[in-house]
Amino acid sequence: MxxxxxxxxxxxxxxxxxxxxxxxxxxxxxxxxxxxxxxxxxxxxxxxxxxxxxxxxxxxxxxxxxxxxxxxxxxxxxxxxxxxxxxxxxxxxxxxxxxxxxxxxxxxxxxxxxxxxxxxxxxxxxxxxxxxMPPLTFSEIVAGTSVIDDLDAVDEFTFRGGYPELVVNSIPSRIYFQNYVDTYIARDVTQFLDVRNRDDFIRFLRLCAENAGQTINYAAMSSVLGVDYRTVKAWISILESSYITFHLQPYHSNGTKRLVKTPKLYFYDTGLLCYLLNIDSSRSMLLDQHFGAIFENMVIAEQLKTHLDRGWEPRLFFYRDQQQREIDLLDFTMPDQHQIVEIKSGRTYHERFSRHLRSVGNELGIPAFHRHVVCRTEMSFRDGDIAIDPVNKWLIDQ
Structure with a gap:
């Protein structure tokens, strides 16, 4: 970028x-x-x-x-x-x-x-x-700066994130986020919660980063950190109220049964997420074991931020049922524009990516032209009734 x-x-x-x-x-x-x-x-x-x-x-x-x-x-x-x-x-x-x-x-x-x-x-x-008001979206940066909306720019945005200081200044992201965590996040939490050991809270932040894109398991986090279950819930609550993390709820309706009842954890900004995962460049991010989760987090967070910026109440979900069918994102924010989206970090599209989009889309009544695979391909194309969208185009078009 x-x-x-x-x-x-x-x-x-x-x-x-x-x-x-x-x-x-x-x-x-x-x-x-x-x-x-x-x-x-x-x-x-x-x-x-x-x-x-x-x-x-x-x-x-x-x-x-x-x-x-x-x-x-x-x-x-x-x-x-x-x-x-x-x-x-x-x-x-x-x-x-x-x-x-x-x-x-x-x-x-x-x-x-x-x-x-x-x-x-x-x-x-x-x-x-x-x-x-969340951090900057990719489309805002493209519209307001000299950034070109190509795949390299998306990768750099995913690594650096959307905080304005990082967009308009050349400050290294590691320096910025180290100060951000020390000055704002940790301080705010110690102000509003009884955090006796600051190091425990920093470990908690990093544990949240390692679990980004996963369903929240309070008991497991409590065990790893050696703190009370209720403490973990309180810490996650303060991260949400500070716009650091958000939950993505599982979708269910009267006619479907959920396999899971717990939400997934995501970060508003993947620059902060990369910092907490000790990733030091966009190049190393692409090779990191967490890249798939980081990329998924970025796409979902951008969808959330876009709706908030326009004053719409986001209605975003993930899908998982008893047949083990999973879909990364259901966007039901706009009543007449429901979308289901599978998010893949690779540069190559495979037919298996669309398998559940078709069956679940049919069951939920999602029109064929609102079923998408978002990935890092260079060109837009269709696989039958499924739209394959390069991530840079997807982020600008939303």
Whole structure:
């Protein structure tokens, strides 16, 4: 992936969603992982708004001491970053917006979705438009930079990921993610959970990486780490609320029985995943034993991010039944565009990749033109009723 200068701003798909919600709600909440570009986007979109960051101790102390005065003494058009640090602010904001009834008065951003959502539900329910902003997608990078949408660029994107700092700067990904884990992930967890041994949590992160794309086995992880089962569940919960990992649920309907009931674990960003797996280049990634899982993770995460950026509630599943038929991704987000997708990291297509797409597709009523194999082939073609899509084309077309 070609690296561009740090003067480049990559336009975000989610911008349209934010601007629309500002016309409908007095408050808009933008959540997403740390360093995903929330503050940069908001300050660029709304340059006339005052901006204050509650991660700065002086600002936080002032807000904690006098939340009502903190809000009332400032202009109505205000961006509050890391708003979850001062829960009492939400009641003060509620009082102002209920009195003035002005659309787009406040923008709240934060990296802790659980805490931000909890405070919104308690004080601002019905008054807030909610936006989830993940790291950059491959298509956003291609549209906003000099990156060419070829297979090499996809491989480099899979290795480096979509955090804006890594896209617009030449910082080595190892340096960036080492700092990211130390400064943000580990610190956030120790703030919100009782993590007595930081090294145990880092081991847990790496264990999650080794199990990316697999069904979650809390008991096995607990045994490997030597920590309580409930601790593992709590740690995974905080990773989800921090937009580090997400679950892919198994599909089932009234007419089908699931072979498994537990979800699979995936990372929002495969750059972080590669770092946790000690992969140091895109070349070594291609040869790594985990590459198949990394590639699958990337394609599924891109599908999730694309839906979030457009304001759609993702309805993504994997399929596994009693006949041992498995399909990597079922995307039922759009009611009239259900898709089933098999994801393969190789550069050669084999007929066996399509076997379950046909039988399961027929049973679920998925139209033939919505059955896909996404792989690293160079050209698009069809195997009967199955579309074979090069990954670079697939990522751009979604």
């Amino acid at each position: 070609v690296i561009v200068t740090d003067t480049v701003y990559v336009s975000r798909t989610v911008q349209a969603q934010v601007e629309q919600l500002m016309q409908w709600y007095p408050v808009v909440s933008v959540t997403g992982p740390r360093q995903s570009g929330k503050s940069t986007m908001l300050r660029r979109l709304f340059p006339d708004y005052d901006y204050i960051n509650l991660e700065r101790l002086q600002n936080r102390q002032a807000a904690l001491l006098d939340p009502a005065g903190f809000i009332e003494d400032r202009p109505n058009h205000l961006i509050i970053d890391e708003a979850q640090y001062v829960p009492d602010l939400f009641s003060s904001i509620q009082a102002v917006v209920d009195e003035q009834k002005i659309k787009g008065e406040y923008i709240l951003s934060g990296s802790q979705n659980f805490l931000l959502s909890k405070n919104i539900q308690q004080s601002l329910a019905g008054r807030v438009g909610i936006v989830k």
